[in-house]
Amino acid sequence: MKYGLKVWGLGIALALGAVHTAQAQIEIQWWHSMTAVNGEWVNDLAKNFNASQKDYKVTPVYKGSYDESMTGAVAAFRAGNAPHILQVFEVGTATMMASKGVVVPVGKVMTDAGYKFDPSVYVPAVAGYYTAPNGQMLSFPFNSSTTVFYFNKDAFKAAGVSTEKPPETWPEVALAAAKLKASGHKCPLTIAWQGWTQLESFSTWHNTEMATQGNGMRGLNARLVMNAPLHVRHIENLGNMAKQGLFVYKGRANTPEASFVSGECAMITTSSGFYGNVAKNAKFAFGLSTLPYYPDVIGAPQNTVIGGASLWVMSGKKSEEYKGVATFFNYLSNPTVQSESHKRTGYLPITMAAFKLTEQSGFYKQNPGTDTAVNQMIRKTTDKSRGIRLGNYVQIRTIEDEELEQVWAGKKSAKEALDSIIKHGNELLERFEKTNQGK
């Protein structure tokens, strides 16, 4: 028993010691989903911030892919130990916004800690996306991306397609694909993130609504409307290209990206965040261009849709911890830090100041094509192109995948597939509205 008491005493002393050091430096937990090159970037940001001051220590924790870290945060929140900062992808934005009491608006965190927070410094498409229908900006923009078009210059040369004037419109893409196929290329075009690039970004790029209520930006009562003649025409075109072997389906999400890097596929539409991977791993000359569009559509091209993720501050923490979060966000708001992040990752410069700084540094001139994503996004957005923010979005994306696959396989017509997306998607939207309204 005596021995037991001694151990107890030692334990208490250790616990007190732990409390003491915790008081000396407040720890901020940051859950994220960045891997490889981007994971190193996140760790460097935390390291540099920790070195810049003594009061707070930001600890970045990789919690799996975007949906895994969100599921993890849900479980942690229910158990009462959520992180301070959570990185959430655009697909989860509506869910986070609807979960009142779970998050603290970023503006409140900043002003409570005595920092200024001005949403107008952000690129309009970025700020608009993370602003709730009541005009309050809820999360801190972090890594924003958009959809762009990559092409293999070596394959283009071999097929006699101009690399100086890459295809800009869908008819030109079809023509280039036909030439590539004639030259013996097995996979002229592939598509990553099919729902995001061919339905969502396609809609904003043509200034056409894909869902009512400004694509869900104005409220929970949005419903899908992407069976308009323009959408049907486009999916039908892609279906025909699939039949002729001009477009080859390589899977869901970003799986098709590997077939571009390996040189198997000559053209791909995917995220601007793919740039770092191609630049590092492709063994051929490649080019970057804007997402193709239909030249006869009035108002096209408008702007492509925003993707990527933002940082959410979780509720229920101590006020000095929120002060640490605010100090960290203040550090991240520095234009130099943002510009360096943009150059390093291929994510968008999220503020106008960071964009100007990058431009002045001559980065875009030295790395042609890197400004494609920026130019597609830094435009005045319209009510139809500001962004797409839907409830139960993860499931809707899956429905898009499932139905588009039926078109590529030749089992369903474009109209049938799009009608089916709307029918099943709207059931999910109705349910989301029902469980989240009146809060």
Place this chain on the structure above:
Amino acid sequence: MSAEKRVFYRNAWLPWVLIAPQATIIVIFFFWPAAQALIQSLQQSDAFGTSVEWVGLENFVNLWNDDTYLESFKTTAIFSIWVAVMGISLSMLLAYFADRVTRGSTFYRTLLIWPYAVAPAVAGVVWLFLFSPSIGVVSYALNQWGFQWNALLNSQHAMALVVMAAVWKQISYNFLFFLAGLQSIPKSLIEAAAIDGAGPWHRFWTIQFPLLSPTSFFLLVLNVVYAFFDTFGIIDAATKGGPGKDTAILVYKVYFDGFKALDLGGSAAQSVVLMVIVISLTVVQFRYVEKKVNY
């Protein structure tokens, strides 16, 4: 008999204490989650659980009205039948041959038991790499022979892929039971039949196969349960339920809706449906199939 036992356990509480550890485990890991699933299936809540609403049977009505959910029953039936039939017959064959091998039998047996140590998701990825249309070794070979393999868009190919992965993963387990079953058959029976002039095939069908029937029955139940519950890792890694929803079996949808889409009410309702199906299947198997089993 029973009177004797009562004398043995003089304390009324002793039998309860003795079964307590097992009972605790069952309550914590089976009854408690099952009860929670039942409760959640009657609720709808937002992702973080800040507002919970009792909705009665609405989650079940939603499922009933969802034509893709009903379609998924058919997919699950096809998948489970393939997995159970292929898994049992292949492992029986392997066990039969492994039992006959005299030299290096430990080596063969170890190799055959190996896949059981592989996690389902890893099994899915291994088969996905073998059969991936762009980079898979096997799909490359198939294409060289003029067979257009494309599990990304061809439903039959996708189904074949997940069935192969699921069967491969389960074969070791079945194999162990069949091997034990074969080894417990008295050698004298087989030798007697051999002396009477029965060939290996005849001996198998008339002696070993009937004597293996308790094992086969037990494995049938277990394989069906396996196909229903334990295969979502394989589906998630290999096909994500695609193309379309053609390999989206019931348990995969439970996993997806609950853990990816955070719709806990809908997911719980599906688990309840699944639980009812598996309980009734097991009852049917024990009541009707078991009668044909020779113990």
